[in-house]
Amino acid sequence: MSGLRFPVDRLPDEALLAGLATGDPELAAVFVRRFQHRVFGVAMAVTGDEQLAEDVAQSTFERAWRHAQIYDSRRGSVATWLTTIAHNLAVDAVRARRTEPMAPEDLDAVIGVVTETPEQWALADETSSQLRAAVARLPREQARALVMAGIYGMTAQQIADAEEIPLGTAKTRIRAAMAKLRTTLASPKRGDHVQ
Numbered sequence: 001m002s003g004l005r006f007p008v009d010r011l012p013d014e015a016l017l018a019g020l021a022t023g024d025p026e027l028a029a030v031f032v033r034r035f036q037h038r039v040f041g042v043a044m045a046v047t048g049d050e051q052l053a054e055d056v057a058q059s060t061f062e063r064a065w066r067h068a069q070i071y072d073s074r075r076g077s078v079a080t081w082l083t084t085i086a087h088n089l090a091v092d093a094v095r096a097r098r099t100e101p102m103a104p105e106d107l108d109a110v111i112g113v114v115t116e117t118p119e120q121w122a123l124a125d126e127t128s129s130q131l132r133a134a135v136a137r138l139p140r141e142q143a144r145a146l147v148m149a150g151i152y153g154m155t156a157q158q159i160a161d162a163e164e165i166p167l168g169t170a171k172t173r174i175r176a177a178m179a180k181l182r183t184t185l186a187s188p189k190r191g192d193h194v195q
Helices: 012-020 025-049 048-071 080-096 106-112 118-121 127-136 138-151 154-165 166-192
Strands: none
Touching: 012 025, 012 048, 012 080, 025 048, 025 080, 048 080, 127 138, 127 166, 138 154, 138 166, 154 166
């Protein structure tokens, strides 16, 4: 009777994921084979780089293995969960590889330059002018964190490392800057015609 087993390649996705979580090598292999093309395809679509996509795919399966026990079928299928992981990791990988057009230590000079010449008004619409002015009015450390995150696509951890500050401080600076920008940019719209 031991020779009669249900073929593992016909198991539902959730069962394979549970097998992956337990460390069963046969179920893990079937799980990877079932989703490898989909995961690699997502990674390749985002990164456009075959080697990077392979690295992302491997990281996706490692993360799925580590977090398999927290998968919740009410929030989506295993395939959706796995491709979301792949997409997020691919985006992070692309951000990490992005070359910085300017060194973060040069940001102070850029943030400080907010002049209103006729040429700039012709090239930039009113919203971008308001945004530049609002960023220039932020405390320097908040403006730096905001520019690093928004323009350079740096994570809070990367900002913390670059600024040599705790991660929590970097997150606080980004949140505070965003809150101040929202308030500043929303205020004029309420009283557009009031001087």
